[in-house]
Amino acid sequence: MASAFQAKGLQYWVSELAQAVLPILPGSAVEIRRLLEHPDTSLNQIGDLVAQDPVLRLHVLRACNNQFAEKAAGTLSNPHHCVSMLGMDNISALVDSLKPDCGANNRFEPRYLQAIIQSSHAAELALSWLPFRHQGNADQLVLACLLYGVPDWAMWRVASNEARMIDALVQQQRVPVEEAELAVLGCQRAELAKALAQHWHFSDQVCGAIHGAPIPSPAFLMRYARLAQKHSNDAASVRMPNKTEAGLLAHSQGFTVHLSNTLAQQSARSWYSKPTLRCQAIVAAYLDQPLVRILELTKSVALETSRRFAIVGVQSPAEGLLWPQPSAQRRRIKPSQMDAAVTKMASMLGQGSVPAKAPKSATPAPPSQRPDPLNQPRAIGIKSEKLPDGLDHHAIRSAPKPAAKPAAVFPGFVSAEKYADYETLINKLLHQPSAFSSEQEALRSITDCLYRCTELERVVVAVLNPERSKLEAYYAQGCSEAPALQRFTVQLQPPNLFTQLLRQPAATWISRERQQQIEGVIPGQFRQASQCEDFFLMSVFNQQGAYGLFYADRGLTDRIGLSEAEYKIFKSTGAHCSKYLMALQP
Template sequence: MPMPDPSAPPRSLDAWLERLDATSLPISDRQREQLHRELRRGDRPLRIIAQRLQTCPALTLALLREANRHAPGPLGSDSEHLESALVRLGLSRAATILQELPERNATTLPPALIQLLLISQHAQHQAAGLFATRMARLEGEILCASLLFLAPFWALAQAFPDLLQRWEARVIGEHQPARTVEQDLFGVPLVELGQALARRWRLPEAVILSYQALGQERDALIRCLRLARRPGTHPLQRLQDEDSEQLRWLTRPSHSALFANALALAAHSAWDDARSLRWQRLTALYLDLPLARVQTQTHGLAADSARLLPAGPAWHPAQALLWPAGCRRPPPPEPPSLLSSFFRPEQWSRLCERFSQQPSAFANLPHLLASAAQALELCGLQRFALLCTDRQGQLIALHQQGLPPRTPRLKADPGHWPLLPQLIAQSVLVHVSPQRNAGLCRKLPPAIREQFDGRHMVMRGFDLGGRNGLVLFGDQHGMPFSDRQLELLEKTARVIERGTLAFGRRGAPATAAAVPPAP
């Protein structure tokens, strides 16, 4: 079996927690110096110092995590806001934590991280205007929880910058089911990952309860969304009369963090689509205010947020308030995989040399296919199957990799599916994408079609002479292929094809075979 690639994204919840727990968010040297000056202002009240430090999300997260890491007692004794964390840590320890944060120029941060930090700051501003003024006693908790709600995904954007961009391109841009995309990209639902990491980091309780509302308590949230669509005035009074338990659930103060972030995230795509309207209605129900008033207030708060935040490369939804109704900001296109993220030229060349040896270096067919699988994995294929013809002319999978553990061995009858013998006869790489061969997947057997993402996949036949043939189907969890990656896959396939033919001719006179240069 090939060794797991340490640079590849994790696929299980435990692996994600370990990886993201070890990820530190950087700050710029200029920002570090400004924050050090704030910490040295001992004449200022701690509340004011906390407000100034909270302008740096990375430091806010680091201080809360450190304060609660060694907190005595159960989770209920944790610091729920930054002022409480500073009381527990002291300004000297806070300055040490600030100094330990890694340094990186703000212009070199991953764009996905820059954008997420802006969304979190926008959400905090929405929370300040919509909720904190109405629940002044909980102002610190509301503002801190609203800022840190997306903190688990700050670490994700820092460690794997392209994954969230892929999620946005597919879920927002192409309207694919979020759960399916998340399984492809992350191996776990994002809500589950966010909640688990919030618990591990002991983030404010409002953050954990917000993820709980999106996960385990989703049915209660859906009931409230439906109620928010009902016409009439004073809906909370009606809810008190009809279902007082549902009213208590809805009016939890912790929901302010969820609603503020939902409004900011929805506005990131559009102000007037169904997603934004859904959360605007729910916020209006929560506050017992008319929908039009909530919409006006959220628009004004967005404009204030854009004025207060420093100008940068990130998109702020306040810009879209000037657009005509119905205009949308298209999500960025899904980027192709970078060859450098998975390709190891030395390993690839050694495998190619093994296939080029005469006589064949392989003892049996499983040995050959295991080496072929290693070579294909080095080309970026994350899910693939190699099907070979048996004595009856049927195609049957001799190697499957990356498919769900209980997936039965793939089989296909070339006599019923004309595309399969065509692939074997042509022996060239076929690339399927929305722009190229888009309808080809419909010509595959259902058992194969269901295992791969028909938007971005590759298939190739190998003509081994006579009735023998080998067919490859593969994808990378729906991610696009770059031109260089397709070139690498075709080179690798040709090497495998020559090596397999040589294996079948064991005992024949040896002939030299050239190893192609690594890209």
Template sequence: MEEQAQIQETEEGSNILYGVDAWVDYLKDKPFPVRASSLKRLKILLSKDSTMISHLTALVRSDPVLCLHVVRAAEKKHAAKGSHVTSIEHAVSSLGMDPLTQLAKTLQPVKLNPSSVQQKQYLRTVANSHHAAVQARTWQQMKQLPFTEEVYLASLFYSIGLWALWLNAPLHMHKVRVKIWEENIDPTLAEHDILGCTMQQISMGLSEHWGFSELTLQAQDPDTSPSKGLLNKLHQRALSDPRLSEEELRELNHLTQERHFPIKLANWLSLIVSRGWRTTRNIKTTDIISDYLGLDTDKTLALLHTLCAEASREYHAPGTLAPAAEMLMISSSYPNNYKLGKRELELLTPKYPIPEKPKPKPKKKKTPTLAKPKEQVLTHIPETLLDEVIYKQIVERFVKDYHLYTKPAHIIQGLMQGLVQGLGLQRIALNLVNTKSHKMKAAQVVGIEKDHPFASYQIDLQIPSIFKKLCDKPACTWITNENKQQYTKLMPDAYSSQLPENDCLMMSIFRDKVPVAIIYADAGETGLPFTAFHHQRFRYLCSAATLALKRM
């Protein structure tokens, strides 16, 4: 647990831990310490001639970290044959006694420290993963589905990145927790801000490097995760909501029949209940599980409680709150041990990498201009159009159709022309949305330097943010000094740090209920604030563009 980090600071932050590739490269060879009792029992079993594969399998199954080591070693052996481990017994029997003996010699025991929040979080994360695996395996057995043991392993390793992060990057996890609990930032967005990617992406990267099964990778792949809207529909189906159409029901049936669905569902459950069993999110999740298993709500809740208790008995670290203990707790908004204490921070800071981000290019400082006479000092941008003829012409072409607009790109360019030459906005960024790859990327800028972050900005739209909200339906956002703090919580730090001193506008453009672009506009770094005049005309022009796209 106290292994020193081996990341050295270099020029221009070439070794800064930020982004999925950097994290996978840093974490892939780090050791995972095993409970001392499990390691001792393993060595005793391996020393006996009477030990059978079933004895070793039972021991490996009882300790998730030991299971990780055995499966990783077995996957290396199977890689040469182009196959994968399908169960714990398969992994143990594939290795045999001698390789297991060699493996046991390389493993490190956990030195329990009852005052270490880092260690408690690591062990509790492992326990939560074990809880998820037990839930998923039982659901598979109840539904009489195949690949039960493979689902168990995939569920167990679903959050492997979280194990590794608490173990090897506690200072980063401390920052993430502070953002979540103290700044009320969405967990996924908080991870993206501090780590440069999500925990799920790190887990998938590690699984790819270690050669885990295709099912594990499918479960960890962010592209297979249902959207918030689809999850709401799942809950509607669980409540037998008659508003769901036949097409929507077919889509939901297809989702629940995917092999990776119970893996994701079990891990969502274990994460949610680790923060309390009486939350609204857990009630909805229980309804979805009830529908998935075909049980009534009371029987489902009793089953989940029973399995949670069984998982807690199977794997428990002294001094660590077991998942089942949460069932006994009175609901509270106060999160215990969510971050490192001051003394522990001082002890860990020299030993682990410090949270850093690639430094953005500094904003260009404009040379000050001579002050205007007092009577000419303005508090807002004048409520006039730069060119009323161009503005009205573009609007008319959007509303009444224009024969030269034959492609969506023509309408988008007409919109840019109307905003710049008609409305007179100083800076515009056209961000195109790719719904297949769930990405938003800057495609064109006007009035913004080519080396400015907005000119090349891109974001994963699966990360909860203001951009994801704008892609749910056509909407316009007017960010002012009064509400800037509220909106910056919905933005990655890399974006919010580049916002101008005063106002900016953002609006999504749709075609056939599908987002195609998000337009950003402001009056420059130090421009004056907008008024309702500019907001209304910006929104009207963007809405007219959406109408024109709808008719194509």
């Protein structure tokens, strides 16, 4: 039985993360070295590049504060000022001490980069609010926003298991972020970020903005958020007062840092969820602006940040604008179950993270038991020094080369590479469920994989509505010319083919030969939407029962028809999806 998990606490994580190597962004690494090697480069050019890269900015400001914080009057937060104080030689030495790339061998590198972009998104949000409500020095505000997210950056580099545990608790089990951080780390991220900032000798003003500043109560914020949402269609705005009923200031740099990071985190999960919309309503009341204007401003900031930090394979802040609103999810782990859940996660990650090495023999084998290299069989061929007598040397040398091994055939798949992609997805579904932030992401990934890896031309996943009275198309691939199929809806009453499929996990292959036999059970509305006589259907289930259904066909122009291999792949994928959904705790 696994021993109970013990969170390590604030002091341990400060000493661990303070020494973490944080690589700068790939493009900036190349550019900064090019500038440093050019003899005509000015400190102003270096400062411009430092201001653009959040990690390089943090390294330069940290080095400057470590060296000059006690002598300088005020806060050293301006990148150009810090670059001029350090000088070209110190900047060059600092860049040489950093890794030149972002660690391509680290499989969590995309999450590290995504955490950096999320912090940059928060900083850009805070800057966009300054014209409406001034919060002091803009450089200090950006620095505080970046430092607020540094624990996330560092943990994906040196403590990926703990980062994955927090991510699984928040994304899959719907545990509040602060509670998940306390259970896994023994402290909250904000106080860890403040302790790191103090360890790096940043000013008290910056440290106070990260954690410890007076924050209005949730009840106070919710009151004005509801008022802003109530008047969302009006040109008038709802103004939040400068002080709460308890006399706390609502107008502070710390509140801006907290609010911008919260909005960046929530929008990364879903742009259309209630927490994200609530955050934007709070921003509207805080800035005394109409909610419609704040919605436009928030989206434009996300788009601009996505353009600045366009990295292949890393989720951008504006990416979630493309996805529909996910279904509401309740918390799945009770507070009393947290310790057991974290202990289970820690034991699972500990067993699979580091492969055991074979123990070395304490004493070498005696000479009599060692193989004699002189008696080992030697290869016979053209390059052998001596060939045994009696062999036809000419026949050996002129023998034809062996026939090439036939390429592996994967029926139903486009190619061997696509088969490998499919196997990777199935492995994630069954063995790495935390790789998906939600059930919706898993459904989209399955739909994309079936569309890209097989000959299926149209793939749609539909889910049950909360009342469980109808199926609604959620995500589709290959249906750009069939909008009715892309957005189809099927009522489950009166009973029909879909009602039968949702009673238990089942798959069916509807073909031209079977159309007459089931003529009365296929809803006419769906028949008009698909306009196809040859298609697959399969239902998927979670622990509460029926969850949804997958549809696939070869399109309207296909003359070959579906195959047994494709049907086998389709059924297997649906079964694996149900296993993934069933494994998630209710």
